[in-house]
Amino acid sequence: MSEHVTPDWSTPEGLAAIAAHLRSQIDGYRDPVAWSLALSPATSDPEWELAHVNRPGGRHALPAVVLATVLGHDGSTATLPVRTDQLEAAITSLSPAEACTSLDHPNLAAWRAAAQALADNPVREAVLVWVADLDDPVSSDVDGEMRAAIEGLHPRS
Template identity: 60%
Template sequence: MSDLDWSTPDGLAAIGEHLAARIEGWREPVAHAVGLSPATSSPEWDFRHVNAPGERHRLPAVVLATILGHDGSTATLALSRGDLAAAVESLAPAEACTEREHPNLAAWREVLHELDGNPAREAVAVFVADLEDPVASEADASLRVHLGGATPEL
């Protein structure tokens, strides 16, 4: 993969395609995010950045899925600090592409910082393959509320 170009949008797209091709059954989710468990008694999960339907954030989704061994289907997966650190390290070369912002990297770094400062909090990766799929968890429900303002049923 070293011959792929991290410095251009086309190069990032090619890297995303390359990684996606290596995941058996890969299905690009319509939405995904990394969430933090609530810091208060509020049931709402904390999402520093949400990749909403229609946005183009394929590479972060496939990097995270690669680290977690996930196929992109609707799921909420526990995300250890080590897994998230590996995802940040894997995606960091994309910052060479200055034509794009990198909100996932910024959000993931914030989550790492929060995990370091408050070990009682937990992180999850939420993938939503189709908005019509059943809600997979409280974190998934919080994400979907963020996406559409509706109150999905668990």
């Protein structure tokens, strides 16, 4: 988007154009096949809490590229730490998308809940689990958990 064009946050087409613009700002970026924000366990339970799993074939490119932009991520398969200030920046950056009332915004809702969970228990940690290609090696235990949560898929090593 040039500086002369006002982004249209109110339509799916406008959101797609915003996502395309953000993608073009990251060298080598590609949309993930699957991704999720995850929170470390709040109890002795070893499993990570996956905020919202964006499955293969999903339509959540804008939240993915917003988070990648905030984290400076290139789109490769990885598990990356997400600081509270980075999560808040992503929430602020994506919030205008709520003007598009024809779409649900599950990532935004999940991020807000995760931010509250982190505020309530500062010992917890957040990570971004990003899978560029399902044939890539699993990048962490939580990556394996996310891949296992995707119906019909099993963690790959």
